[in-house]
Amino acid sequence: MIPPADAPPSVGLRESRRRQNDFTRALLEKGWYHSFELPDGTRIDGCMPLEWERARWTRFPLPADLTGKRVLDIGAWDGWFSFEAERRGAAVTSVDVFECANYLNMHRRLGSRADYRNLDLYEIPTAGLGRFEIVFFLGVLYHLKYPFLGLEIVCGLTTDVAIVESFVIDGPTWRGDRNDIPRLEFYETDELNGQFDNWFGPSVGALEALCRAAGFARVENLAVDRDSALLACYRHWLPEPVSPACDPPELLALANVNTYGINFNSRRDQYVACWFRTAVPDLRRERLHLEIGGFGAPAVHLQLEETGAWRGTFRIPPGTPAGWSDVRLRLTESCFGATRRIAIDMLLHVEAIALKDVLDAHTWTPRRITSGHATCWVSGLPENCDAHNVRAFLGESRAAVSFIGEPGIDGFRQVNTALAPDTPRGEKPFRIECGGVSSPPLTVRID
Amino acid sequence: MEARNQADTEDVRRLIEDLQRLGWYHSIELPSGEVIQGIQSIEQQRRRIAQFPIPPDLRGKRVLDIGAWDGWFSFEMERRGASVLAIDNARRTRFLKARELLGSRVEYRIADICRVNARELGRFDIVLFFGVLYHLKHPMLALENVCDMATEMAMVESYVTDDGSHPDAPPVMEFYETTEFLGQFDNWVGPNTSCLLAMCRTAGFARVELRSVLGDRGHVACYRKWPVPAGDAPAPALICVENSVSRDHQFSAAADDYVSFWVRSPERDLTRDDVFPEIGGYGVRPSEVHRSSEDGWLVNFKLPPGLDPGWHYARLRIRDSAYSNAAAIPVDLTLGERRQPRSPRATGLRIHSVTDGRTFAESRVRSGDDACMSMWAAGLPDSVRAEQVSLRLDGADLPATWLSSADAAGLRQINALLPPGIPPGKAKVTLALDSAETEAVEIELI
Numbered sequence: 001m002i003p004p005a006d007a008p009p010s011v012g013l014r015e016s017r018r019r020q021n022d023f024t025r026a027l028l029e030k031g032w033y034h035s036f037e038l039p040d041g042t043r044i045d046g047c048m049p050l051e052w053e054r055a056r057w058t059r060f061p062l063p064a065d066l067t068g069k070r071v072l073d074i075g076a077w078d079g080w081f082s083f084e085a086e087r088r089g090a091a092v093t094s095v096d097v098f099e100c101a102n103y104l105n106m107h108r109r110l111g112s113r114a115d116y117r118n119l120d121l122y123e124i125p126t127a128g129l130g131r132f133e134i135v136f137f138l139g140v141l142y143h144l145k146y147p148f149l150g151l152e153i154v155c156g157l158t159t160d161v162a163i164v165e166s167f168v169i170d171g172p173t174w175r176g177d178r179n180d181i182p183r184l185e186f187y188e189t190d191e192l193n194g195q196f197d198n199w200f201g202p203s204v205g206a207l208e209a210l211c212r213a214a215g216f217a218r219v220e221n222l223a224v225d226r227d228s229a230l231l232a233c234y235r236h237w238l239p240e241p242v243s244p245a246c247d248p249p250e251l252l253a254l255a256n257v258n259t260y261g262i263n264f265n266s267r268r269d270q271y272v273a274c275w276f277r278t279a280v281p282d283l284r285r286e287r288l289h290l291e292i293g294g295f296g297a298p299a300v301h302l303q304l305e306e307t308g309a310w311r312g313t314f315r316i317p318p319g320t321p322a323g324w325s326d327v328r329l330r331l332t333e334s335c336f337g338a339t340r341r342i343a344i345d346m347l348l349h350v351e352a353i354a355l356k357d358v359l360d361a362h363t364w365t366p367r368r369i370t371s372g373h374a375t376c377w378v379s380g381l382p383e384n385c386d387a388h389n390v391r392a393f394l395g396e397s398r399a400a401v402s403f404i405g406e407p408g409i410d411g412f413r414q415v416n417t418a419l420a421p422d423t424p425r426g427e428k429p430f431r432i433e434c435g436g437v438s439s440p441p442l443t444v445r446i447d
Numbered sequence: 448m449e450a451r452n453q454a455d456t457e458d459v460r461r462l463i464e465d466l467q468r469l470g471w472y473h474s475i476e477l478p479s480g481e482v483i484q485g486i487q488s489i490e491q492q493r494r495r496i497a498q499f500p501i502p503p504d505l506r507g508k509r510v511l512d513i514g515a516w517d518g519w520f521s522f523e524m525e526r527r528g529a530s531v532l533a534i535d536n537a538r539r540t541r542f543l544k545a546r547e548l549l550g551s552r553v554e555y556r557i558a559d560i561c562r563v564n565a566r567e568l569g570r571f572d573i574v575l576f577f578g579v580l581y582h583l584k585h586p587m588l589a590l591e592n593v594c595d596m597a598t599e600m601a602m603v604e605s606y607v608t609d610d611g612s613h614p615d616a617p618p619v620m621e622f623y624e625t626t627e628f629l630g631q632f633d634n635w636v637g638p639n640t641s642c643l644l645a646m647c648r649t650a651g652f653a654r655v656e657l658r659s660v661l662g663d664r665g666h667v668a669c670y671r672k673w674p675v676p677a678g679d680a681p682a683p684a685l686i687c688v689e690n691s692v693s694r695d696h697q698f699s700a701a702a703d704d705y706v707s708f709w710v711r712s713p714e715r716d717l718t719r720d721d722v723f724p725e726i727g728g729y730g731v732r733p734s735e736v737h738r739s740s741e742d743g744w745l746v747n748f749k750l751p752p753g754l755d756p757g758w759h760y761a762r763l764r765i766r767d768s769a770y771s772n773a774a775a776i777p778v779d780l781t782l783g784e785r786r787q788p789r790s791p792r793a794t795g796l797r798i799h800s801v802t803d804g805r806t807f808a809e810s811r812v813r814s815g816d817d818a819c820m821s822m823w824a825a826g827l828p829d830s831v832r833a834e835q836v837s838l839r840l841d842g843a844d845l846p847a848t849w850l851s852s853a854d855a856a857g858l859r860q861i862n863a864l865l866p867p868g869i870p871p872g873k874a875k876v877t878l879a880l881d882s883a884e885t886e887a888v889e890i891e892l893i
Binding site: 145146148149152182183184185186187188189190199200202206210212213285299300301 | 537585591619621623624635638648703735
């Protein structure tokens with residue numbers, strides 16, 4: 001990283017990047033970036049040869065027939081990839097930051113029905129375009145000042161696969177760099193290709209890592225050229241193995257890592273911790289396949305706890321819809337285990353809360369707490385109640401909620417609480433609060 | 448991938464154990480003289496703050512402390528007399544406890560620096576941004592928000608991957624997908640010193656100064672303004688101001704707009720370090736300085752963050768020169784707002800006619816490349832020089848590039864260049880002299 005004093009590579013590197021791929025001149029001469037072949041055989045010769053575009057397309061892991069699929073092409077430029085997807089039956093939306101005369105020209109000549117929008121990438125999520133099975137994100141990433149935010153947006157717009165292509169800094173050497181820390185070069189001005197709207201150049205490893213961290217379940221490296229890499233980024237895991245080599249992991253519990261509850265806010269960058277057991281030895285996080293609301297979520301962290309259970313941490317996938325989401329876990333070589341649920345962006349609907357009984361959690365003495373732990377039975381708690389949104393009070397002191405059971409036949413749930421050590425002794429009103437509604441208090445004695 | 452350094456992870460585990468034992472990261476001196484002992488000693492905290500040029504007397508200043516944690520830096524700024532807003536991404540009870548124990552009036556809010564800017568939090572003379580950057584997924588976005596909220600300077604402290612001895616190395620940033628860095632999964636990026644400096648400059652600061660790298664922490668002071676006073680060498684002439692992309696007079700603080708200055712200066716071999724443009728008093732380091740003709744230069748730079756809607760004066764200095772003439776540009780103004788008179792009516796000054804600068808067609812001016820406009824005006828005293836006058840096109844100043852002496856009828860000719868992207872249509876033109884302007888005449892841009 002620190003250049004040797006005798007041959008400062010900064011100058012050499014900067015100069016070579018500047019010249020790397022400057023096609024400005026070729027673009028001026030040809031007038032087109034993409035090449036086209038029209039149905040009548042007319043050919044338009046752009047900077048990118050038609051054969052190259054077709055070869056590129058064959059790398060995409062897409063079916064030949066795209067009928068019924070929605071495709072979003074971000075940074076469509078002259079539109080070859082948009083029109084090719086449309087020719088194969090897809091309903092296409094093309095987005096670019098400027099109105100490209102060549103695109104409109106070709107749109108007219110091909111009689112295209114593609115929806116063309118002039119939008120900034122960061123404006124797409126609020127533009128009402130919906131979601132897309134397939135998203136093309138070709139040659140855009142390195143033009144972004146916030147590349148990670150860009151990829152998170154792309155992930156949130158994709159329901160199946162995004163094809164991501166970017167300039168990379170280590171095309172010729174990337175295989176040897178696999179164990180290096182992923183890195184990005186930053187171009188303050190025109191260091192890359194002599195253009196001042198190029199900002200970041202990732203290594204192949206950084207591009208893959210960014211895509212995974214943005215929320216895709218699987219990232220597949222399709223091709224690496226001298227100065228670009230092509231990835232397929234999938235929102236789903238591969239199908240379960242036909243003959244699993246081991247039993248599914250047993251999912252014991254899950255919780256929001258910030259609140260320890262089961263509610264999540266999709267506008268925030270939120271993570272879920274999953275506790276599970278498995279007999280598989282030497283587990284690595286890469287082998288964990290969590291699914292949330294149908295989308296795959298890779299683990300960002302894995303540790304073995306003293307109890308013998310594993311704790312995996314996963315990001316809530318971008319674009320997970322509001323409401324209840326099913327969560328299930330499998331390993332690479334197993335099928336999915338049992339399903340649990342988390343609540344995304346759900347409101348708390350509470351009308352009235354009733355409290356049936358308060359007991360000491362250890363002695364089971366009614367209304368008299370000697371162990372510092374109280375158990376009670378509560379009705380009226382909403383389906384998405386959790387240890388974070390249910391609050392227990394003894395007078396002014398807050399008691400921590402440690403457990404909420406499933407409702408019994410009478411609709412009452414068991415709620416366990418731990419009193420704060422400095423809770424004053426004596427007779428106190430005990431009450432449970434949720435969603436701004438409080439139960440009538442029951443008087444308990446604290447000894 | 449394995450954690451990059453097992454020892455780091457060990458250290459961090461020990462750090463976390465200490466934290467759990469002590470509970471505090473910052474040490475806090477209480478009025479009684481007692482000290483709450485945190486992981487960081489008072490001396491370490493004083494050494495961190497001493498890396499930055501923050502005056503000892505901050506009375507009358509507003510300070511924002513981003514990622515305040517237990518709050519020592521906020522309380523230190525308050526002790527120096529500032530009114531302080533501390534923000535953090537989650538509620539830290541130890542901050543609230545310390546504030547109570549100190550009887551502090553520091554305001555505390557929960558906010559994510561990637562999502563807040565001056566529209567939500569207001570502006571601050573000094574912004575502290577300590578130990579936060581490498582926890583962010585969108586470091587450039589955060590730095591732009593920091594710049595947006597700072598009116599004088601921002602103090603940036605971040606983890607860096609090198610020892611700072613090569614601040615001109617190619618800027619590179621490491622990316623930590625999971626727990627590679629320090630075994631924590633909320634560490635995302637590790638810039639080298641050069642990258643940290645480049646990102647601070649790109650965020651829109653005028654000057655970015657590496658103060659030190661201690662251990663693995665870079666300390667960077669970022670200033671919104673150029674040093675004063677200006678020099679006294681002959682001033683350059685600002686001859687046209689335009690939006691670098693749309694090439695007209697549309698500027699918005701909400702967009703990532705770039706500004707182009709067309710400048711006349713006899714200076715030679717100018718680089719990005721020789722040219723000091725500013726708008727509304729805020730300087731920005733050019734992203735590009737280009738020679739465009741024998742004595743003509745093109746200077747591109749980011750519109751300084753944090754400009755309120757309204758008219759803002761654009762001007763520049765070159766090397767040790769005096770300031771150029773100034774031209775006002777509109778930021779987030781509608782056409783209707785732009786056509787309101789900006790200055791008191793000039794007495795005795797009158798527009799005789801306005802023509803295209805090349806065809807001399809009366810009141811019909813071509814827009815597009817090489818567009819220019821000529822005006823004949825009565826009442827301009829002989830002593831007035833070109834730098835003192837401008838033509839205003841829908842309020843925006845077009846600096847006079849040439850001013851003739853009076854003809855037989857007492858009229859003087861003024862020429863000005865038009866930004867090539869001004870759309871065709873009707874437009875209002877006035878003549879401005881010093882701080883007054885004439886009544887508007889209407890022209891047609893074709």
